[in-house]
Every structure is written in C-alpha cells, then in structure tokens.
Amino acid sequence: MSDERALAERVVRDMLEADAFSRWLGIELLDVAPGSATVRMRVREEMVNGFGVCHGGVTFALADSAFAFACNTHGRVTMSVEGAMSYPVSVAVGDLLTAVAVEETSAGPLGFHRVTVQRQDGTTVALFRGTAYRTRRPHRAAEEGENGNA
Amino acid sequence: MSDERALAERVVRDMLEADAFSRWLGIELLDVAPGSATVRMRVREEMVNGFGVCHGGVTFALADSAFAFACNTHGRVTMSVEGAMSYPVSVAVGDLLTAVAVEETSAGPLGFHRVTVQRQDGTTVALFRGTAYRTRRPHRAAEEGENGNA
Amino acid sequence: MSDERALAERVVRDMLEADAFSRWLGIELLDVAPGSATVRMRVREEMVNGFGVCHGGVTFALADSAFAFACNTHGRVTMSVEGAMSYPVSVAVGDLLTAVAVEETSAGPLGFHRVTVQRQDGTTVALFRGTAYRTRRPHRAAEEGENGNA
Amino acid sequence: MSDERALAERVVRDMLEADAFSRWLGIELLDVAPGSATVRMRVREEMVNGFGVCHGGVTFALADSAFAFACNTHGRVTMSVEGAMSYPVSVAVGDLLTAVAVEETSAGPLGFHRVTVQRQDGTTVALFRGTAYRTRRPHRAAEEGENGNA
Numbered sequence: 001m002s003d004e005r006a007l008a009e010r011v012v013r014d015m016l017e018a019d020a021f022s023r024w025l026g027i028e029l030l031d032v033a034p035g036s037a038t039v040r041m042r043v044r045e046e047m048v049n050g051f052g053v054c055h056g057g058v059t060f061a062l063a064d065s066a067f068a069f070a071c072n073t074h075g076r077v078t079m080s081v082e083g084a085m086s087y088p089v090s091v092a093v094g095d096l097l098t099a100v101a102v103e104e105t106s107a108g109p110l111g112f113h114r115v116t117v118q119r120q121d122g123t124t125v126a127l128f129r130g131t132a133y134r135t136r137r138p139h140r141a142a143e144e145g146e147n148g149n150a
Numbered sequence: 151m152s153d154e155r156a157l158a159e160r161v162v163r164d165m166l167e168a169d170a171f172s173r174w175l176g177i178e179l180l181d182v183a184p185g186s187a188t189v190r191m192r193v194r195e196e197m198v199n200g201f202g203v204c205h206g207g208v209t210f211a212l213a214d215s216a217f218a219f220a221c222n223t224h225g226r227v228t229m230s231v232e233g234a235m236s237y238p239v240s241v242a243v244g245d246l247l248t249a250v251a252v253e254e255t256s257a258g259p260l261g262f263h264r265v266t267v268q269r270q271d272g273t274t275v276a277l278f279r280g281t282a283y284r285t286r287r288p289h290r291a292a293e294e295g296e297n298g299n300a
Numbered sequence: 301m302s303d304e305r306a307l308a309e310r311v312v313r314d315m316l317e318a319d320a321f322s323r324w325l326g327i328e329l330l331d332v333a334p335g336s337a338t339v340r341m342r343v344r345e346e347m348v349n350g351f352g353v354c355h356g357g358v359t360f361a362l363a364d365s366a367f368a369f370a371c372n373t374h375g376r377v378t379m380s381v382e383g384a385m386s387y388p389v390s391v392a393v394g395d396l397l398t399a400v401a402v403e404e405t406s407a408g409p410l411g412f413h414r415v416t417v418q419r420q421d422g423t424t425v426a427l428f429r430g431t432a433y434r435t436r437r438p439h440r441a442a443e444e445g446e447n448g449n450a
Numbered sequence: 451m452s453d454e455r456a457l458a459e460r461v462v463r464d465m466l467e468a469d470a471f472s473r474w475l476g477i478e479l480l481d482v483a484p485g486s487a488t489v490r491m492r493v494r495e496e497m498v499n500g501f502g503v504c505h506g507g508v509t510f511a512l513a514d515s516a517f518a519f520a521c522n523t524h525g526r527v528t529m530s531v532e533g534a535m536s537y538p539v540s541v542a543v544g545d546l547l548t549a550v551a552v553e554e555t556s557a558g559p560l561g562f563h564r565v566t567v568q569r570q571d572g573t574t575v576a577l578f579r580g581t582a583y584r585t586r587r588p589h590r591a592a593e594e595g596e597n598g599n600a
Contacts (some may be wrong), residue, residue, distance in 0.1 A: 015200030021208060024196055046174055049218065052166030056218075056230050057211020058171060062410065064206045068199065078456060080206050081560060082532060084234035084384060086409035086431065105424045107388035110531060110583065112427055127412055129429055131396045131532060131581070133560065207545045231410060232382060232431060234534060236581065238557035257538035260381060260433065262577055273556045277562055279579055281382060281431070281536065283410065314452065317498030321508060324496055346474055349518065350465030356518075357498050357511020364506045380506050384534035432584060 002007035004034045008073035010141040012037060016073060022065045025058065035103035037069035041094045054091035063115040066101035071111050073130040075142035082131040089125045096120040109134045154184045158223035162187060167223060171290040172215045175208065185207035185253035206239035213265040213278035216251035221261050221282040225292030232281040239275045246270040258286045289294045304334045308373035310441040312337060315372060322365045325358065335403035337369035343395045354391035356410040363428035366401035371411050375442035378411065382431040386410040389425045396420040409434045454484045458523035460488060460591040465522060472515045475508065489505035493545045504541035512566040513578035521561050521582035523538035525592030528561065532581040534544035539575045546570040559584045
C-alpha cells in the first residue's frame with residue numbers, strides 16, 4: 001500500500017471512531033484512497049420521515065460523511081463549508097445505500113467534491129455536491145504517521 | 151385561528167407523529183403557519199462527527215424537517231427535490247438550535263424555501279435553501295378537515 | 301444516425317438559432333445526443349469582470365446553455381429551475397472553454413444534470429449542476445419531425 | 451457619509467469601471483453600503499435564449515455582479531467561489547430587473563450572501579445564493595483611501 005493510501009486510511013479510521021452520529025447511522029467503510037471514500041449503510045425504521053420513506057437528512061448525512069472522509073484523506077483538518085443534495089428517488093426502509101465521494105477539483109484551500117448515492121439495485125437515489133475548506137492543521141493520525149508511531 | 155392556519159397545524163402534527171427520525175432528533179414544533187414552520191432541537195453527544203462537533207447531517211436534517219413541514223402546510227403532499235446548506239459556524243453538543251423555514255416564492259408545482267438555523271445566542275449557524283415539488287394529492291389531515299372530522 | 305439523435309440535433313439547432321445571447325457569447329455546438337450536449341466558446345475582452353478575468357455570469361451562461369440544450373434533446377419543452385456553479389479557477393481573456401452537459405438522472409418531470417467546463421489545456425474551470433422541469437409540450441422541431449417535414 | 455460607506459462606494463465604482471461585461475449588460479448602481487449592493491438593468495432583445503425569454507445566464511450575471519460588489523465593499527479583494535440560482539418566473543424583454551445583494555453571515559475568510567432579483571412589478575424572478583472567499587489583499591481604491599488620495 002502506498003504511503004498516501006495508508007495515511008488516508010489512518011485518518012479516516014480515526015475520524016469514524018470519533019464520529020458518534022455516523023456510527024448511529026451504521027455507516028461502514030468500504031474503501032478509502034487519497035481524495036475519495038466509499039461508505040455504506042442500511043436504512044432502518046427509525047430513519048423515516050413523515051411520509052414513511054427515508055428522511056432526507058439521513059441520506060444527506062451518509063453523503064456528508066463520505067464527503068468529510070474523502071476531503072480529509074490528505075491529512076489536513078478539512079471542514080465542510082457547503083453541501084447540496086438532489087433527491088431523484090425516494091429511499092425505503094431496508095434499502096442498502098452506497099455513497100461514493102470523489103474530489104472533482106481543488107483551488108487553494110478549497111476542494112470541490114461529488115458524492116453519488118445508489119441503492120442495492122444500482123439506482124441513483126441522491127446526488128451530492130460539497131465544498132470543503134482545508135486548514136493548515138495536520139490530523140493527529142497524520143502526525144503519528146510522520147513520527148513513525150502509527 | 152384561521153382555517154388555513156388550522157389546516158397547517160393539523161398537517162404538520164400528523165407528519166411529525168409519523169416522522170421517526172425527527173422524533174429521534176428531538177425536534178419540537180414551535181410554530182406553524184401557511185408556508186412557514188419553526189422547530190427546535192438540542193444537540194446531543196450521539197450527534198457529533200469525527201471532530202467532536204455536531205454532524206452536518208444533523209443540522210441539515212433539522213432544517214430539512216422545518217422545510218418539509220413548511221412546504222406541506224397548504225395541505226397537498228409536497229416533496230423535497232433539492233436542499234443546499236452552508237455552515238458558517240460549528241455547532242457544539244448542548245447547543246439549542248432553532249430553525250425557521252419560510253416559503254420565498256413558488257411557481258406552478260415548485261416552491262422555493264429558505265431556512266435559517268440559529269443557536270441559543272442568536273448566532274446563525276446554518277443557511278438552508280430548499281426546492282419542493284407539490285403533488286395534487288391532498289394530505290389525509292386535509293381531507294379529514296374537509297369532511298369535518300378533524 | 302438514430303432517430304433519437306436526429307431529433308436531439310433538430311431541437312438544439314432550432315433552439316440555438318433563436319438564442320440571441322448564446323450567439324452573442326459565440327457558442328458553437330460540438331456534439332448533441334439524447335440527454336447530452338457539448339458546446340464551446342472563446343472568452344473575449346468584453347466578457348471580463350471588475351478584476352479583469354472572465355465574469356462568472358459568462359461561464360455560468362455557457363454551462364447553462366449546454367444544460368438547456370441537453371435537457372431539451374428528448375423533444376419536450378424543458379425549463380431550467382435551478383443552476384449552481386463552483387469556480388475553482390479563474391478564466392482569462394482568450395481562453396477557449398468547452399462545456400459538456402450530461403443528464404445524471406431524472407424523476408418524473410424533473411431532470412438532474414451536470415456540466416463540466418474545461419479550458420484548452422484540460423483544466424476544469426467550473427462545475428455546474430442544474431435541475432430541469434420537463435413540460436408535456438413538444439418542441440416545434442419535434443412536431444415537424446413527426447410530420448415528416450424536418 | 452461614514453468612512454465605511456465611502457470606502458464601499460469607492461471600491462464598487464472602481465470595480466464597475468473595469469467590469470466590461472456588467473457594462474454590456476447595462477448594469478446601473480443604485481446603492482452600495484458595507485456588505486450590500488443594489489443594481490438594476492433592463493433586459494434587451496440580444497439577451498434572450500432559445501425560448502425567447504431572458505437567458506438564465508443574464509439573470510445570473512446580474513445577481514453575480516451585485517454579489518461581487520457587495521462582498522468587496524469591505525475593501526479586501528474577494529472572489530466568488532460558488533453561486534446558485536433558482537428561477538421561479540421567466541423574465542421578458544423589456545423587463546427592468548433590480549437585484550439586492552446582502553451578506554447573510556461570514557466565517558473567517560468565507561462570506562455567505564443572498565441576492566433577490568425582482569422585476570418592475572415587484573415579482574421575485576430569481577433567488578441567488580453566493581459564497582465568497584476574502585483574500586488579505588486590499589483593493590487599490592482602499593489603499594488610495596488610506597493614503598488620502600481618493
């Protein structure tokens with residue numbers, strides 16, 4: 001495994017461990033690489049809205065977590081500034097959702113990401129676009145790596 | 151209370167009762183009127199992300215619920231098509247968030263809404279913009295009202 | 301050429317002919333297919349903003365035209381409802397911009413599109429996301445085709 | 451006039467003078483204050499799209515200029531990072547459009563703005579939301595002011 005990929009994995013595993021809400025959602029890490037992340041979760045009864053389908057905030061949160069993981073893979077603390085989501089298709093209880101986040105481009109401290117959310121049959125159920133602001137502060141996991149302790 | 155306001159309240163109370171995720175969030179209804187809704191929730195430990203602050207998906211979900219309530223107040227089943235959020239300020243555990251959703255304008259079946267999320271000290275912590283698609287289908291609560299059973 | 305592709309071309313050529321602003325921009329049609337369109341333009345002196353770089357509205361208009369062409373290719377009159385753009389890189393006078401619009405997914409009358417704008421060296425200078433609302437009204441070019449007059 | 455307001459006016463007049471595209475649009479400055487700007491333009495024949503109504507890029511450009519003016523009023527060179535627009539109502543040739551841009555909130559180098567575009571009869575025809583990134587570099591007009599030459 002490349003150093004960049006190892007760093008990406010360390011940072012994201014560290015983040016997920018501290019991320020109580022992603023754990024409540026049942027988010028599972030499928031893949032991490034520099035600038036990208038793939039996560040998965042199953043929709044539960046307690047995640048529905050007033051129409052009995054998956055609450056938009058839940059689908060958004062899944063995409064937002066994938067986005068947060070992807071944009072922190074370079075080892076600097078990076079924060080979400082904006083997130084926008086379109087919902088072409090309703091999501092039902094029991095659906096297994098996979099979110100793939102990729103960095104489309106970056107400019108100085110800003111990164112522009114895209115996340116696609118699909119359900120088990122391959123249908124795209126949500127499209128997410130996120131803007132991130134990268135600080136100069138390294139992740140703890142990145143520092144450990146540099147010190148040879150990871 | 152006007153008939154419109156009574157209808158708005160009936161519809162939203164009906165929606166919130168079925169909305170398991172909004173109830174998990176602890177969302178409380180403060181005010182409902184035709185085209186608008188105000189809700190409130192307190193941020194809990196289980197809502198934090200990997201940086202120990204409130205997960206963006208939680209703040210989004212609060213705004214999205216307020217938006218969903220506001221755009222259904224007219225009594226027709228109305229669905230979120232898009233939602234976009236900016237996060238100027240981090241939200242901490244213990245913060246009490248109030249989201250005010252208002253319809254800015256509408257065009258045919260589409261409605262354009264704005265939600266402002268503030269914490270207890272009046273600081274704006276998130277700005278949300280949502281687009282809704284109104285179907286021709288009446289809410290159950292609206293039909294009951296028309297039949298005089300509500 | 302398939303019937304679908306021929307229809308797409310007829311509709312878009314018809315639109316471009318009536319589109320005075322796209323012609324002022326110097327927009328040139330490179331490719332049209334069902335659900336997609338590729339266009340190109342060169343940035344001129346009269347298109348700069350107060351900082352001497354290409355005005356954001358010009359880059360947006362290029363993407364918006366590509367989006368409008370792509371979402372009308374199916375032969376029904378389709379209108380833009382929302383458009384959002386990120387600007388990772390400034391565009392200079394003399395730059396040759398190519399915008400590729402593709403339909404990502406659709407749901408009932410709504411279509412969700414993505415447009416990527418690149419300059420001559422392949423750098424992505426803008427990312428656009430657009431939502432379209434498809435009416436039931438056929439394009440004149442579509443009707444002519446059905447009548448065998450096109 | 452306060453110093454802040456005088457600075458805002460100097461900066462925006464300087465920007466508009468260099469802004470060839472805003473001048474092509476016929477944008478007229480109605481009011482400038484710290485964090486806000488109001489501009490106006492009339493829609494001309496050469497601004498229509500393939501449906502014979504005002505091209506979305508033109509309405510966007512008007513809002514984007516108002517946004518750019520508003521976010522530079524503090525005297526630092528500030529760039530648009532993102533802009534998103536909803537189009538509830540079509541705009542016709544001859545319509546007189548007024549765009550009011552206000553800063554909703556800011557966080558470090560980022561500013562979040564809202565622009566409302568109305569036509570002559572007070573109807574809201576477009577809603578714009580923009581994110582700006584403020585550099586540390588002062589405007590020439592700001593430096594001149596500091597040196598007492600403006």
